[in-house]
Amino acid sequence: AAGVIQSPRHLIKEKRETATLKCYPIPRHDTVYWYQQGPGQDPQFLISFYEKMQSDKGSIPDRFSAQQFSDYHSELNMSSLELGDSALYFCASSPPGGSKQFFGPGTRLTVL
Amino acid sequence: AQTVTQSQPEMSVQEAETVTLSCTYDTSESDYYLFWYKQPPSRQMILVIRQEAYKQQNATENRFSVNFQKAAKSFSLKISDSQLGDAAMYFCASSSFGNEKLTFGTGTRLTIIP
Numbered sequence: 358a359a360g361v362i363q364s365p366r367h368l369i370k371e372k373r374e375t376a377t378l379k380c381y382p383i384p385r386h387d388t389v390y391w392y393q394q395g396p397g398q399d400p401q402f403l404i405s406f407y408e409k410m411q412s413d414k415g416s417i418p419d420r421f422s423a424q425q426f427s428d429y430h431s432e433l434n435m436s437s438l439e440l441g442d443s444a445l446y447f448c449a450s451s452p453p454g455g456s457k458q459f460f461g462p463g464t465r466l467t468v469l
Numbered sequence: 470a471q472t473v474t475q476s477q478p479e480m481s482v483q484e485a486e487t488v489t490l491s492c493t494y495d496t497s498e499s500d501y502y503l504f505w506y507k508q509p510p511s512r513q514m515i516l517v518i519r520q521e522a523y524k525q526q527n528a529t530e531n532r533f534s535v536n537f538q539k540a541a542k543s544f545s546l547k548i549s550d551s552q553l554g555d556a557a558m559y560f561c562a563s564s565s566f567g568n569e570k571l572t573f574g575t576g577t578r579l580t581i582i583p
Contacts (some may be wrong), residue, residue, distance in 0.1 A: 390570060399560055399573035400514070413570050445512055449571075456502045456521075456569050460514035 359383050361461035363448050369467045370438050378433040378464045382450030388412070389431040390458060391423060392447040400447060406431055438468045471496045471563045475574035482551045483582045489536075490546045490577045492561030500566035503537065503544045508576075509557040517559070520544065548579075556581045 362381040370376050382389050388407045392400035402415035406425035417423075420438075425431045435442060445465050449458040472495045482488035494503065505517040520528045520537050527535050532552075536545045548555055561574040 388569070392571070394512075399575050400571070402570045402572070405570055413568060415570065447514060449514075451569060456564060456566070457516060457519060458569065458571060459516070460506075462511075462513055465512075 361448055361450050361459055363446075363461035363464050365464060366462065367465050367467075369469065371469055372438055372440065374438050374468075376435045376438060376466060378435070378446055378448075378466070380431045380433070380448030380450075380461060382429055382431070382448070383452075383459055386450035386452050386459075387429070388451045389425055389429070390449040390451075391417075391431070391433050392449065394445040394447065394463075395441075396444070403433070435466075440468050442466060443468045471498070471501070471565065471572040473561050473563050473572055473574035475561050475577050477577045478575070479578045479580070481580040481582055482548075484551055484553060486551055487547060487549045488551055488579065490548075490559050490561075490579065492544045492546070492574055494542050494544060494561070494563050496542075496563060496565070498565045502564050502566070502569070503535075504562040504564070504571070505533070505535070505546045506560045506562060506573075507555075507557045508560060509554075514560075518546065551581050553581050553583065555579060 390405045391403040394400040403417040405413045409425045423433045445463045449460045501522045503520045507515045532549045558576045562571045
């Protein structure tokens with residue numbers, strides 16, 4: 358069965374640089390979620406999209422932005438990167454009317 | 470707002486034995502969902518089991534079952550016949566009906582002793 362695809366899987370950036378994380382949901386899933394998991398922490402909700410519209414926003418810094426495109430893939434754009442942005446970033450998707458979220462493998466971002 | 474509390478940072482169990490992981494939650498919503506996710510060393514987040522709050526019957530998935538006590542706001546996970554592959558961090562999580570963002574607990578690290 359198809360799963361959520363995230364790219365890249367690993368990313369190393371310098372402070373103050375920009376990063377773009379991509380997420381390809383499971384086909385026919387209409388909702389995408391982004392989570393940030395810092396070292397030794399639980400995942401924290403950042404933002405979600407339903408049918409290409411932002412549906413909810415969590416503790417996402419103003420330096421971050423995201424969008425969902427017409428093909429339902431989503432991108433998380435992160436600017437002016439800080440050391441504290443080093444984390445595992447998960448994308449998850451859910452089907453229409455579904456409460457189950459299926460997670461991608463995550464993108465490990467390291468900021469040096 | 471929802472909060473999820475896992476009071477056991479670490480648990481261990483002998484292989485083939487049964488272990489129960491605890492979780493309590495708080496929510497003002499009348500309709501909500503509860504989940505257990507497993508995160509093995511690969512860091513992949515894997516859905517183990519889901520419970521719909523309006524259902525009184527406890528969810529079961531093979532060796533995994535929950536004890537859902539709505540009045541006590543308790544949602545524990547029982548793993549029967551523990552296997553080495555069950556070793557992982559287990560996160561309890563909740564979401565609201567109509568707003569399915571997940572709120573996670575701090576996790577319980579489960580070790581399986583051969």
